[in-house]
Amino acid sequence: MEDATSIFEEFGDERLPPGQRRTKRFPVLSKSGVPKRDVDAWEFTVTGAVEDELAFSWDEFTDLPAETQRQDFHCVTGWSRFDNEFTGVPFPTIAERAGVRDDAVHVMFSALDGYTTNLPLDECMREEVLFTWELDGQPLPSDHGGPLRVVTPHKYAYKGAKWVDGVEFLTEPERGYWEKRGYSNTANPWEQERYSSW
Ligand SMILES: Nc1nc2c(c(=O)[nH]1)N[C@H]1C(S)=C(S)[C@@H](COP(=O)(O)O)O[C@H]1N2
């Protein structure tokens, strides 16, 4: 299992980023509640600057090679939850299957509630950026983004789309839901990149 310490050693000196409080609870933060789910109709798409656009059913997606990682979770509102065991598919696996084109530089994640969030491609091509459907050995609860969400332990948690249903590879940077509304575009917890200056 991946060591939860590896990320903070890369980005900062302390496991708990500055200005964060540790909590054992797992609060829920959503812009508009849990979207309706229908696993039969569920489809996950990979589009944009790729060699092959892809679509996965639920069974196809969860048949991809999965791993379990122990990760910390940092919310921009000031709480951190340590040692979450997430099971899922690393972002690079999806990128490889689709064949990312040379002109792709950025990524937009989309979700069933209309949420979007963006990251530079190189910030996504990390093993710990997981599409996850299990938390601590249980199916991911729907209020935490089940059936499928993204987790981004190197970023504040708004960079991880709950109820994710698509990834688009972009040739130009774009901003997602919170990035357009005042949260930091870069979101590094160890630099306290919480808010955007524009
Ligand atoms: N689809 C979707 N994903 C989302 C959000 C949302 O409103 N919709 N909120 C984001 C924010 S602001 C945070 S802090 C985390 C919260 O995850 P949690 O509810 O599991 O704690 O999800 C992020 N992903």
Ligand SMILES: [Mo]
């Ligand atoms: Mo948040």
